[in-house]
Amino acid sequence: MNRRQFLTTSASVVAATSCTSLSQNKKQSIPIVDTHQHLWNLDRFTLAWLDKAPPILNRSFHLGDYLMATKGLNISKAIYLEVDVIPSQQNDEARYVTEISKDPKHPTVAGVISGRPENEGFKKYIDQYKDNKHIKGLRRLMETTPSGFCLQPQFIHSVAYLGELNKHFEITIQPTQLNDALSLVKRCSNTRFVIDHCGTADPKAFLSEKKRGGAIPMHEADQWKADMSRLADQSNTVCKISGIVAHAPNGWTTEHLAPIVNHCLDEFGPDRVMFGGDWPVCLLGARYGEWVNALNEIVSNRPEEERQKLFHRNGTRTYQLA
Secondary structure, eight states: OOHHHHHHHOOOOHHHHSOGGGOSOOOOOSOEEEEEEOOBOTTTOOOGGGGGSOTTTSSOBOHHHHHHHTTTSOEEEEEEEOOOOOGGGHHHHHHHHHHHHHOTTOSEEEEEEEOOTTSTTHHHHHHTTTTOTTEEEEEOOBSSSOTTGGGSHHHHHHHHHHHHTTOEEEEOBOGGGHHHHHHHHHHTTTSOEEETHHHHOOGGGGSOTTTTTTOOOSSOHHHHHHHHHHHHTSTTEEEEEOSGGGGOOTTOOHHHHHHHHHHHHHHHOTTSEEEOOOBTGGGGTOOHHHHHHHHHHHTTTSOHHHHHIIIIIHHHHHTTOO
16 A cells, blocks of 8 residues: 555544554654655645545645644754645745745745656756755655656656756655665665655554554565665665654554664664654644654664754755755
């Protein structure tokens, strides 16, 4: 099951799915650079995928909503992540990213835009933003694309060109296609890659069949671990610790998330992991503060310096923030 299928079939609501022991925002001493913030104004943008999304997501999400959701969590800066607008609005989304990044009332200081690397016109499109300091990279969602999609010659050429512009590529792909992601990374050695959402890992894959309650995970645990380890072996990759709570089972606890988080932290190392909120998509499994609290609990036994890197230092460096 890919994320869009998950969005379509999920009947989750926060009160039912999240861990009640983590229900309150706990005061966050370490400042957070949120490397995965979504905002969408449905009066300005069309998100076709929302037509089949659960009601909890099918509305506009503005800055005020984000500030309320993150209150008390010490968010110092945020990175906007593209929201899969219809292709004709991609340039408008890029303008929006630039507008809010220049606005001092926004914690958002930069963003990652959408695009179509598989198209011959990609170079002309991305060249418009090569000198835009607020646009740090590009993401092309690949959660519904067939195997081998990102290995088309034009796609590889376009992603390699991003490296020439000192912009990175964010990989959000089906967890069963991580080997394709590895091939892309190897063929574009001069481009930096951010592996979103722990490789789109599904916490249910790490539960026994009995504990899954009939739910079918998106991948096998051992294959995901092996594929992520191979991606971690590539020096031009960074892993974003994000997204997994949206796939967590009803009544989840930190024990459901810990195997994924710990594998990523151990394989990529303390200098190549960073936190992402994935708000508001995270609401499919938890409130923003619940996700932060859970991650804090999982990494509580790790050194303070490593936690500082996870929550803000690595994000600052990866996104080249002042």
